[in-house]
Amino acid sequence: MKILVGMSGGIDSSVAAALLKEQGHEVVGITMTIWNHRSHLERPVGSTSCFAPDKSEDIAHIKEICAKIGIEHRVLELSDRFEEVVLENFKSEYLDGRTPNPCVWCNQLIKFGAMVDYASESGIAFDKFATGHYARIGEHNGRLSVMRAVDRRKDQSYFLYRLSQEQLARTLFPLGSLTKEEVRAIDVDLGLHRAEQSESQDFYDGDYTDLLEVEDRVGNIVNLEGEVLGTHNGIFHYTIGQRRGLGIASARPLYVIALRAETNEVVVGVQEETLQTTISAAEVVWQALPCLEGETEVQAKFRSMSQLHDAVAVQEGGQIIARFSSMVHGAAPGQSLVLYDGDRIVCGGIIETAS
Numbered sequence: 001m002k003i004l005v006g007m008s009g010g011i012d013s014s015v016a017a018a019l020l021k022e023q024g025h026e027v028v029g030i031t032m033t034i035w036n037h038r039s040h041l042e043r044p045v046g047s048t049s050c051f052a053p054d055k056s057e058d059i060a061h062i063k064e065i066c067a068k069i070g071i072e073h074r075v076l077e078l079s080d081r082f083e084e085v086v087l088e089n090f091k092s093e094y095l096d097g098r099t100p101n102p103c104v105w106c107n108q109l110i111k112f113g114a115m116v117d118y119a120s121e122s123g124i125a126f127d128k129f130a131t132g133h134y135a136r137i138g139e140h141n142g143r144l145s146v147m148r149a150v151d152r153r154k155d156q157s158y159f160l161y162r163l164s165q166e167q168l169a170r171t172l173f174p175l176g177s178l179t180k181e182e183v184r185a186i187d188v189d190l191g192l193h194r195a196e197q198s199e200s201q202d203f204y205d206g207d208y209t210d211l212l213e214v215e216d217r218v219g220n221i222v223n224l225e226g227e228v229l230g231t232h233n234g235i236f237h238y239t240i241g242q243r244r245g246l247g248i249a250s251a252r253p254l255y256v257i258a259l260r261a262e263t264n265e266v267v268v269g270v271q272e273e274t275l276q277t278t279i280s281a282a283e284v285v286w287q288a289l290p291c292l293e294g295e296t297e298v299q300a301k302f303r304s305m306s307q308l309h310d311a312v313a314v315q316e317g318g319q320i321i322a323r324f325s326s327m328v329h330g331a332a333p334g335q336s337l338v339l340y341d342g343d344r345i346v347c348g349g350i351i352e353t354a355s
Contacts, residue, residue, distance in 0.1 A: 002026040003172065004119055004126040006111055007073065009062040011187045012132030016174040018069045018190055020130060028124060029066045029073040031059060032115045034082035065192055076118050078110060085109045091212050094236040097259035098334030101159075101304065102203050108162035108285075112171065128172050135160055136176035137168055138344055144168040145287035148343040151179040158304050161338045161348035162285045212236055219264035221248060224257075224273060232266050235259040240332035240354075241274065275327040281337035281349030282319050288344045291315055298322070298339040298346060302331040302354075313339050313346075320349055 005017040007029040021027045059075060066073035086106050093100035116129050134149035135157045144165055149155040163171070175183055187193050204211065216233040223229060230248045232238065242256040246268060255274045258267035279302055292315040299308040300322045311322040322337060331337070331354035338348035 001128060002028070002126045003128045003130050004116070004124065005029050005071075006115065006129070006131045007031050007062050007066065008132070009058050009065065010132065011193055012134070012175060012183060014065050014069070014132070014192045015183045015186050015190075016130055016132040017066070017071060018186070018192070019174045020172075021069055021071055027069070027071040028126065029062065029069075029071050030076060030115065030119055030124070031062050031073070032076045032078040032082075032110070033059075034079050034110070068190070068192060074119070074122075074124060076115060076122070078114055078118065081114045082106070082110055085114075087211060093334045094208070094212055095214065095261065097235050097261035099239050099332040100334045101336055103159045103304075104162050104336055106203075107159055108164075108167075112163055112167045116167075116170070127170075129170055130172040130174055132175055133160060133173050134175055134180075135173045136343075137171060137173060140288050140344060143288055143290070146345045147176070148340070149173075149176050154180045157345060158301055158336070158338050161287065161336065161345050163287075164285070165287075168287075209234075209236060217264055219266070221246065221266045221268055224267065224269055229254075229268065235261060235264060235266055238266050241330040271329075274329040276324075276329060276331055276354045277327060278321065278323050279328075279331050279337050279354045280319050280321045280352050282352050284318065284320055284347055284349035286347045288341060288346045292320065292347075296346075298341060300324070301338045301340065302328070302351060303335055306330065308340060311339075319352065320347060 003020050003025045005013065005020065005027055007013045007017060017027050017029055063073050086102050089105055090100050090102045111131065112129065133156045134151055134154040136147040136149060138145055138147045146157045146160045146163060148157045188195050219232055219235065220228045221230040221232050238256050238259060240256055243253055246254055248254055252270050254268040254270065256266060257269045257274050260267060292313060295312050295314050298311055298313045300311040301308050309328055310325045313320055313322045320337065320339065322339065331351055333351050333353065335351050336348055337351050339346040
């Protein structure tokens, strides 16, 4: 089988490619370039993010790794598409007072979408596409779904819930049944990286506001009663659940509980005012199930680093609504609500409301 492997230069994608080669497959490494339009930004020292202004050294390093593994390597220029699909969404969401997750859009529309399609259009023939994500793919009642990885600490299934049935059918996750320690050991044995190689970051390890390219917009910080407690330099500097950096003296800790783009206000409250029991999400992608029939018991995750919470979910029109059995906090419009049945992803969508 000929397998195209998305190569970032990190340990995980390198080991994924090496394992597939050892299994006897013909492997081609592919790397996308996505940073050309913002080359004016200074790259943070020691940057290991997937989006950074200058990664020419990284490309050279990836080619060296592919040479060690004994596979071909190709590069695809996707900066225009990345700008249009991921960064424009990122910018508009932040300016609207929402908290986007660029990785879920990049996975659906760029890594597992445009990059694979463009590779095929450029004449690269392949049967499957693989990455170094810690996740698995399972089949249930004729439908494919992403499943949580064996290594729960490294599980990345949350970021992959937007993959379609067609995308899942052509995808492999060689690391889904391995632990990070096992992958590091394989990497060291193969001599692909230094033993102390650092982990790659999610998206961008500079200041996110660099990417917004807007001037500060002074506004008020208020409580739920509308009392002005202080000022801010732009709602896009804040995220739901944020506690530090508010610059407000208070007898009790204050948290960001809402961002009002229409009035340019940051709303803060005490801990009990951050609690939520119901989250609704739109732009739903279905995996293990084609829909929800009535009330369905699920486990729900609403931030990449949050734990799974028991909930009852229903489908109302084009939305899914999860009602939690206990109070949760930190769900933010723009983030993703992902529903699981055990290890299997049922569906997921973009959070619209949390209350």
